[in-house]
Amino acid sequence: MTTLVWLRDDLRLEDHPALAAAAEDPDGAVVVFLLDEDSPGIRPLGGAARWWLHGSLRSLGEELAALGIPLVLRRGAAAERIPELAAESGADRVVWNRRFGAGRALDAAVADRLREAGRRVSSFRGSLLFEPGSIVTGQGTPYRVYSAFWRACLSAPAPPVPLPRPAGLRAATRQPASDALDEWRLLPQRPDWAGGLAERWSPGEPAAALRLDRFLRERADRYAADRDRPDADAGSELSPALRWGELSPRTVWHRAIAAGVDAGMFLSELGWREFAWHTAAHEPGLHERGLNxxxxxxxxxxxxxxxxxxxxxxxxxxxxxxxxxxxxxxxxxxxxxxxxxxxxxxxxxxxxxxxxxxxxxxxxxxxxxxxxxxxxxxxxxxxxxxxxxxxxxxxxxxxxxxxxxxxxxxxxxxxxxxxxxxxxxxxxxxxxxxxxxxxxxxGAQPDASPAASSGAEPGAKPSD
The missing domain is CATH 1.10.579.10 (DNA Cyclobutane Dipyrimidine Photolyase, subunit A, domain 3)
Incomplete structure (x- = not known):
């Protein structure tokens, strides 16, 4: 059996359930990243995100190449391209780690197309600590208050222990042709505004692992006290790695606990990320309309x-x-x-x-x-x-x-x-x-013009 692994915001090897599943198949794997900015509901990336994606894909490509596995790059609408890639590679099965928000409906459509073509589809839990739908109120509805949501998370079974890098992962014989990363022109052209990004960041899983180690070793013990001080350099700086899946939240969770530091406040920040994604799972299109x-x-x-x-x-x-x-x-x-x-x-x-x-x-x-x-x-x-x-x-x-x-x-x-x-x-x-x-x-129509700057202040609390 040949398995096609469809990567999205999970650009890593460690704790990657879809890659681990592919490593079990005797005929090897095809590993694909699809740049999809054409499917309905998928928001095109911003400029800084495109810069990071370029570096992260380059890093992952090098990591996979060391295992003898090419990283296949394609672009286009997923409902068209993923079935095409499965046919080109002769894949019997297509696997991915689940995503939420607008991506959930798209994944369902892709799965339908693949099954119609006679291919098996498997998806895995890999992007969040807890699956949306597993943390709900007593009435079965999504939480709207973070403190109650996080208490429910902490009362649930702990997130699974992270998976190791997949042993035995190997390349399938039939590998589809790949786009060249530079052809995607993810990096800024002229003018090149990304000099400051390159000075501060090194995208990719190896650099993300080093940032996590550094945080746990040097900053975690003062995180709760200094996290609100931008002059204190107490933050983890792990949010880009979590956004691109260079680190899984399960890895961060278990490493923080194992480090023996006071991780309560830090882990609650992972909880806030969970809260955002659980909300998006039920309310796609958050960037277009308010929840209230x-x-x-x-x-x-x-x-x-x-x-x-x-x-x-x-x-x-x-x-x-x-x-x-x-x-x-x-x-x-x-x-x-x-x-x-x-x-x-x-x-x-x-x-x-x-x-x-x-x-x-x-x-x-x-x-x-x-x-x-x-x-x-x-x-x-x-x-x-x-x-x-x-x-x-x-x-x-x-x-x-x-x-x-x-x-x-x-x-x-x-x-x-x-x-x-x-x-x-x-x-x-x-x-x-x-x-x-x-x-x-x-229900009135107030004056919100810039000149509207006088009048009695309504009864309100002092500003922060």
Missing amino acids: PQFDAFPWRTDPGPELAAWQRGETGFPFVDAGMRELWRTGFMHNRARMVTASFLTKNLLVDWRIGEAWFWDTLVDADAASNPFNWQWVAGCGADAAPYFRIFNPSAQAQRFDPEGEYAGRWAPESLLIPEIVDLRASRIRALAAYDAMRA
């Missing part, structure tokens, strides 16, 4: 003009915001605390539609995935699952005093920000945002 339909009537500014450009360039005049946005542009990454503050500033101080900010992060983050990116933007904007109350508006100046008290983070990324005129009055814009929220709830 009440916000469909919110008067977002969809044409914010120069203020949006200032936010994107890191020229708002608020050093904490500007530092985050410049770190993002330079490295394809932003500290999580800065992500919350920059997103709050855009959606609440500037009243810009959260989808505009989400699209910018989608294009510039190396770790933007189809669940976490829109899920987190909805959380900040107030229209998502377990969303931050709308009146929680992150004051960037107060946030800087609390989490970057010496100004090290701001000084590293935006040293001249204090010389830039502030593009908005924080107090006035807060009043405007809360008035818009109250009017939305009352």
Whole structure:
């Protein structure tokens, strides 16, 4: 039996159930990565993600080549290309690790086509700690509150122990022709804006394993205390590896526990990723519509003009915001605390539609995935699952005093920000945002124009 392994966001060898299954077949395997930006519901990758994908595929190709197995690269709509590849290779079976969100329906369509052609199909649990549908409320519905969701996860049987690299994996005799990776032009052309990405990151499973080792050895014991400090270098920096499946969440989970460190807070961050994907499994299209339909009537500014450009360039005049946005542009990454503050500033101080900010992060983050990116933007904007109350508006100046008290983070990324005129009055814009929220709830049409900057502040809690 020959098995075709269809790779997606699981670009690794360790803890890869689909590859492990293929290693059991006597006639070998065909390993395929399909660049699918044509299927309905599949969102084309942003620029930073394409850069990472190029490096990760190159790394995986080298790892497989060392085993004598080519990595076959093709592009096109999966419902067409995967059956074609199965026919070209004479594969009796096609296997993959399950995905969720919009990809679930596509996978079902591909499976139907393959079975119609007489081929076996197997899918495996490999991208999450817990399968969507296995963690539900007592009424059988998805959780909408994270704390309850995570308690249910921790009460469930522990995630399986990670699988070793598949021993005995070998190449099938009939290997389809492969595209050349460089022909896909995933890397930026002219101008080449990816220099800062290359300085900070090395995509691929080997580099991801080293980052995990470094985190557990050097940072994990202070993660809970310093994780909100962008000046403290306490983060794991594992989110790109998890997004591309260079590490499985099960590997991270079990390695953290085995390391004997206080991993509770760290593992809860894996839980937040789970929460995003479990939500996306039930609510595909998170980047297009809010989970709370009440916000469909919110008067977002969809044409914010120069203020949006200032936010994107890191020229708002608020050093904490500007530092985050410049770190993002330079490295394809932003500290999580800065992500919350920059997103709050855009959606609440500037009243810009959260989808505009989400699209910018989608294009510039190396770790933007189809669940976490829109899920987190909805959380900040107030229209998502377990969303931050709308009146929680992150004051960037107060946030800087609390989490970057010496100004090290701001000084590293935006040293001249204090010389830039502030593009908005924080107090006035807060009043405007809360008035818009109250009017939305009352069914009125508030004034969300930039000039709407005066009036009595509604009864609300102090800003963070």
